[in-house]
Every structure is written in C-alpha cells, then in structure tokens.
Amino acid sequence: DNIYTAVAEASSGFAKPQGLIYGYGTAGFRLKANLLASVVFRVGLLAAVRSKKLNGQTIGVMITASHNPEEDNGVKLVDPQGEMLEGSWEAYATLLANAQTDTELVEALKKVVATTKTDMGIKANVIFAKDTRSSGPSLVAALQAGLTAMSSEYKDYEILTTPQLHYLVRCINTAGTPAEYGAPTELGYYEKLGKAFRTLMDGKTRPSAVFVDCANGVGAPKLRNLRRIVGEDILDVRIINDDIETPSKLNSQCGADFVKTNQKLPPGSHIAPQDRCASLDGDADRVVYYYLDQDSTFHLLDGDKIASLAAMFIQDLVKSAGLEEEIKVGVVQTAYANGASTVYLQKVLGVPVTCTPTGVKHLHHAAQRYDVGVYFEANGHGTVLFSPTSLSIIEAAKPQSPAQHTALQSLRALSDLINQTVGDALSDLLMVEAILAHKGWGPKEWDGAYTDLPNRLVRVVVKDRHAFTTTDAERRLVSPAGIQDRVDALVAKYKGGRAFVRASGTEDAVRVYAEAGTRSEADELACKVAGLLS
Ligand code: NG1
Ligand code: ZN
Structure with missing residues (x-):
C-alpha cells in the first residue's frame, strides 16, 4: 500500500492532459512530445509491474519517435527476450495512460496488478534509453519518477538506438545461461x-x-x-x-x-x-x-530487396552446408511488399512466403515459425530469425569438405551478426555489405534479381479512420460496407493491378496502396481508390 501512496503522490507531478485519449499502438505511444509526460510516468509503473510479473526479469523502455519529426516523441516497452511487449499487456498500458486523476490511476494500477496476478513483493528491474530528441531528458525524468514510486531498480543507458536497447535487455536476461546472448554493454x-x-x-x-x-x-x-x-x-x-x-x-x-x-x-x-x-x-x-x-x-533497394538478398544468400549457404533437408528458409512480408518480390521469392528462389498484418510484432511471430525466418517491411524494418533448433543443427554439423566448413562458419557468423531481437539498421547494413562482398555484387547486380512493379502509396485523411476494418492480412476491407467491391472493380481494369486500403496504426489517416503495370497506371489506380474514401 506504501507503493500506491507513493504512486498517487508522484503522479500529481505528471498530470494527464484533459480530453486526450491515448492508445498503445504498433509503435507504443507516439505523439507530440509535450503531451507525453504523464504517459511515460505511467509506462514506468507498468514496466515495473511487468518485471515483477516475470519474476524480476529485466524489462526495457525505449523513448523514441523513430522516423517522425523532432517535435514528436514516443515510448515503448521491451519484453525479456528483447521482443515487443506481449500483446495482451498493451491494453494495460492504454488503461493506465487514460486514467484521468491520481486516484483513478491508482485504481487502474490495482486492477492491472489483480488481473495479472502479480506479486508486488518481487523486486522490479528496468533499463531504459532514449534517442537524440531534445524532449528525451524531460521524459526520462518522468519515467524515473514512475520507477522510483514503484521502488523499482533501474539503469539509464542514455542515448542508444532502439535495437541496441533490445539487445541489452536480452543480454541481461540470458546472462549466465546457455542462451547467453552477448555482453550487456554498448561495447x-x-x-x-x-x-x-x-x-x-x-x-x-x-x-x-x-x-x-x-x-x-x-x-x-x-x-x-x-x-x-x-x-x-x-x-x-x-x-x-x-x-x-x-x-x-x-x-x-x-x-x-x-x-x-x-x-x-x-x-x-x-x-x-x-x-x-x-x-x-x-x-x-x-x-x-x-x-x-x-x-x-x-x-x-528497399526492405523487400534486402529480404530477397538475405533469403537467397542464406538458402545458398544452407545448401552448401548440406543442410537443406533440415533447415527450411521462409520469408514474412506485409501487403505493402512489392508484388514482384513475392513472385521472385516463391517462383525463383522457391521459398515459402507468409503475409501478415502491418507491425513488426506480427512479422516477428510469423518468422519464428520457420527454421530460418526472414522478415522485412518494405520500409526497411526487419531481420532474420534463426530458430533454436536450426542453431543447434548448424552448431553440431560436421563438415565433410572445405566448402561445407566455410558455409557452416558463415551461417554461424550470420546468426551472430543479425540482431535476433528486432530489426536493426546497423546489423542489417553489415549483413548486406557482407552478402554483396561474397557475391562480388554492386547495387546494380543486387537490383537485377527482379524489377519492382510501379507502385504508389497515398495517405487519405478521413472523418473516422476506425471505421475502416480489414481481413486477409489487411488486404481486404470489411467495413465501411460496399467499398471493397468498388476497389475490386477498379483493380480489375488494370493489368497486373493490385490495391488495398487500411487505417494507419500510427497516424490519423487511411493509407491506399496500389500497383500496376506502369507508373502512371499505379498513380491513377491509387488516386481512384482514394477517391472512393471521402
Ligand atoms: P502504419 O502507420 O500503421 O501504416 C507505419 C508503417 C509500418 C510500421 C509502423 C511502425 C508503412 C506503410 N507503414 O505503420 O510499416 O513501420 O509505421 O513504425 O510503412
Ligand atoms: Zn525506427
């Protein structure tokens, strides 16, 4: 109960702005930085509860708004193995963020603790970092206040990339176990x-x-x-x-x-x-x-090109290592993947492709179902996951020839080079550089694998984006009624045409994506579909 008193007291310094409704979305909470202090304070509370619930394992908190403008900021939680916060806890984050008064906040917190059956006697451990935004330090202060109110242990890693924080969380939680991921420092x-x-x-x-x-x-x-x-x-x-x-x-x-x-x-x-x-x-x-x-x-050369390059290279290595029967490579994409990349992966490389809804957590989970799962969003966020079984197969394999020896050594090195927790630009950059060096390729040779279909992405502001619901990995609209039929009718007029409509998870808008045989047809199709929405 001391904790709840401390929370109520500390919370008064981070009052929730009136009339705002927050939501923990695909990228955590993200909005104008001056509206975030109460949210970050409460994320501190939840991080501590999550750590207690998981027996004191270390939870990460990252303060960043990624590609958004400098005035924005955001906050998201990292689970013990360096993954995104478990889906069912997003609702608790939203619940805490929206409590209006200090008393309501304490009630909400008690509810989360009771629902999750968390033992508040366990010591919480949290680490956090921020990007270079000027609003970072004041949001860190709010986070520290929340953690202090919960009597949580914490460590401030200051300025890091998002994937570095994910790496550290996993390192700390696997330290001293056979699954030890690496030294828990930036170095x-x-x-x-x-x-x-x-x-x-x-x-x-x-x-x-x-x-x-x-x-x-x-x-x-x-x-x-x-x-x-x-x-x-x-x-x-x-x-x-x-x-x-x-x-x-x-x-x-x-x-x-x-x-x-x-x-x-x-x-x-x-x-x-x-x-x-x-x-x-x-x-x-x-x-x-x-x-x-x-x-x-x-x-x-976008995320689809990177995924195709990685899948091609890893598949070749697996073959050279003589492991093609045991280790199957698969690729995960979203509806935004260029249609030509999907055809290349399936028809030329012969690898299975799964399509999931937008958002890294969906891709990550689907990739975990392959022995080696390559996942990338077209925008360049992605990584390659090696399953524990395939890692032990690669570890245990006895090379029968110098070629097999080299292939196995490269596979082991790749699994260390590629960040296994989340998409990581620095790690992906080194992966691409290494693959190109192996192939002796420049960008043109890499680009030659397939030719992108002309495509167009447009953003449409609508009255209520929540009215737009989808099915089939976001490729078809369920509501508002009638629109999907009209999209289908438009698409049918374009040879090789494809289009879909979905609500953005990070902006107050609806996105339209279209592909067609030529640049002008893709533009025209996107524009006509957009015209159906307002
Ligand atoms: P939304 O706003 O839901 O389309 C965008 C990106 C996603 C993902 C998230 C998280 C596109 C079309 N959408 O999502 O791929 O990266 O942001 O940052 O690029
Ligand atoms: Zn980012």
Whole structure:
C-alpha cells in the first residue's frame, strides 16, 4: 500500500492532459512530445509491474519517435527476450495512460496488478534509453519518477538506438545461461557484430565505400562507434547527415522514411553512379539502400530487396552446408511488399512466403515459425530469425569438405551478426555489405534479381479512420460496407493491378496502396481508390 501512496503522490507531478485519449499502438505511444509526460510516468509503473510479473526479469523502455519529426516523441516497452511487449499487456498500458486523476490511476494500477496476478513483493528491474530528441531528458525524468514510486531498480543507458536497447535487455536476461546472448554493454554489442562481420569477410578484400545517411539522428554516433570497433580496414563507411546538435534536422529531408516515400536522394547527396548508399531512420531500426545508374536515375533497394538478398544468400549457404533437408528458409512480408518480390521469392528462389498484418510484432511471430525466418517491411524494418533448433543443427554439423566448413562458419557468423531481437539498421547494413562482398555484387547486380512493379502509396485523411476494418492480412476491407467491391472493380481494369486500403496504426489517416503495370497506371489506380474514401 506504501507503493500506491507513493504512486498517487508522484503522479500529481505528471498530470494527464484533459480530453486526450491515448492508445498503445504498433509503435507504443507516439505523439507530440509535450503531451507525453504523464504517459511515460505511467509506462514506468507498468514496466515495473511487468518485471515483477516475470519474476524480476529485466524489462526495457525505449523513448523514441523513430522516423517522425523532432517535435514528436514516443515510448515503448521491451519484453525479456528483447521482443515487443506481449500483446495482451498493451491494453494495460492504454488503461493506465487514460486514467484521468491520481486516484483513478491508482485504481487502474490495482486492477492491472489483480488481473495479472502479480506479486508486488518481487523486486522490479528496468533499463531504459532514449534517442537524440531534445524532449528525451524531460521524459526520462518522468519515467524515473514512475520507477522510483514503484521502488523499482533501474539503469539509464542514455542515448542508444532502439535495437541496441533490445539487445541489452536480452543480454541481461540470458546472462549466465546457455542462451547467453552477448555482453550487456554498448561495447559488447559492437564487439559481437564486429567479430561476426570479420569472420564473414575472412579472405575478402575491403568493399568500396558505402555512404550512409543517418537522418541526423542517433544512428550517426553509433555507426561511428561500430565502424571503429569493426575496423576501417574491412569497412569503409562514409557517414552523412550526422548533425545531432541541430534538433530541427532530425529526419528532415533525409533518412529512410524520406527516401522510401519520395523515392529520391536526400537533397545534398554527392554520389556517383553505382555508389552504394543507405539511409537509416531516426532510431536506427530501419535501413534502405539506393543508387544512381549511369543515367543518374534513382533506384531504391528497399526492405523487400534486402529480404530477397538475405533469403537467397542464406538458402545458398544452407545448401552448401548440406543442410537443406533440415533447415527450411521462409520469408514474412506485409501487403505493402512489392508484388514482384513475392513472385521472385516463391517462383525463383522457391521459398515459402507468409503475409501478415502491418507491425513488426506480427512479422516477428510469423518468422519464428520457420527454421530460418526472414522478415522485412518494405520500409526497411526487419531481420532474420534463426530458430533454436536450426542453431543447434548448424552448431553440431560436421563438415565433410572445405566448402561445407566455410558455409557452416558463415551461417554461424550470420546468426551472430543479425540482431535476433528486432530489426536493426546497423546489423542489417553489415549483413548486406557482407552478402554483396561474397557475391562480388554492386547495387546494380543486387537490383537485377527482379524489377519492382510501379507502385504508389497515398495517405487519405478521413472523418473516422476506425471505421475502416480489414481481413486477409489487411488486404481486404470489411467495413465501411460496399467499398471493397468498388476497389475490386477498379483493380480489375488494370493489368497486373493490385490495391488495398487500411487505417494507419500510427497516424490519423487511411493509407491506399496500389500497383500496376506502369507508373502512371499505379498513380491513377491509387488516386481512384482514394477517391472512393471521402
Ligand atoms: P502504419 O502507420 O500503421 O501504416 C507505419 C508503417 C509500418 C510500421 C509502423 C511502425 C508503412 C506503410 N507503414 O505503420 O510499416 O513501420 O509505421 O513504425 O510503412
Ligand atoms: Zn525506427
């Protein structure tokens, strides 16, 4: 009961704004930073309860708004193995966030504790970090106040990328067990990736420079650290858009979301045809590649291209290692995956493809059902998961030839190089660099696997986006009644056409995606479908 008194007292310093309704969505809570203090305080309370419920295992809290503008911020919870918060707890986060008064908050907290049958006597352990946003420090203060009210132990890791925090949570919770994931420090993260990358690059000459746009965010200092630990003798990274001192520059006219949405270079890029370029987002969990061809035409190598490259390479390694009967590679995509990538994966590579609703937690869970599950959103967020069984098969395999030996060694190194907890731009970047080095490919050869179907994504503001509900992994509308039939009728008029409508989970809008045989047809189809909505 002392705890509840402490919570009520502390909460009075972080009053909930009147009239706002918060929701824990696919990206946690995310909105204008000046509306978030009460939410972050309460996330501190929930993190402590979650840790107690899980016997004092360490829970992570990340303060970031990823690719969104500098005025925004957000907060999300990380579960013990470095995964996203378990789905059923999202409702508790929402419940706490929306309690209006201190008394209502204590009631809500008691309800969560009772519903989850949490033993409040257990000591809670929480770690947290933030991105480079100027609102970060004051939100951290709110978080600390919540944790202190709950008498939780905590550790502040200060500025990190989102995937680094996920890594640390897993390291801490697996320390001293056979599943130990790595040293629970930022340096340990770089050393793990660096060692794996060096193994993969054994005998390869240093690839040409890769130009990395860091969105003027946390990726810049962290990529610099990574470059130092990996070693510039095998990794030539040229960092651009690394100004984290000017807040307004974050994600502005640069970064993965800008490049993917606008399908063009960040202004101010000075690159030559065939240079490999990549853009990270504001918390470095997304990466997309791109290049200019001889005519200076821009070509995007998005999450679908990365997934295809990874699936192709891993499938080849599994074959070379003589393990193709035991280890099956699969790919998970969302409805936003380019149709040409799906055809390539299924027909050319012969790998199974699953389609899930948008949101990393859905992709992650589906990928866990494969021996090796490659998952990427088209926007560049993704990773590759090796199941515990396939890891032990790879570990135990006895090579019968030098080729098998090398393939097994590469598979082991890849499983260390690729962040197993969540999509990680730095880890994905090293993976792509290593694969291209193995194949001796430039961006053009990589791009040659398949040709993207022309596509168009539009954002439509509607009166009530919650009226738009879907089925079939978001590919068909259930409500409002009648719209799906009209979408179908439009799509039927375009050869190779495809379109769908869904409500955004992160913005107050509905998104329309369309593909067709030509650029102008894709634009026209998207525009006509959008016209059905208002
Ligand atoms: P919403 O706003 O639900 O479309 C966006 C991205 C997702 C995912 C989330 C979380 C698109 C079309 N949607 O979701 O892929 O990354 O943000 O950040 O890119
Ligand atoms: Zn992000």
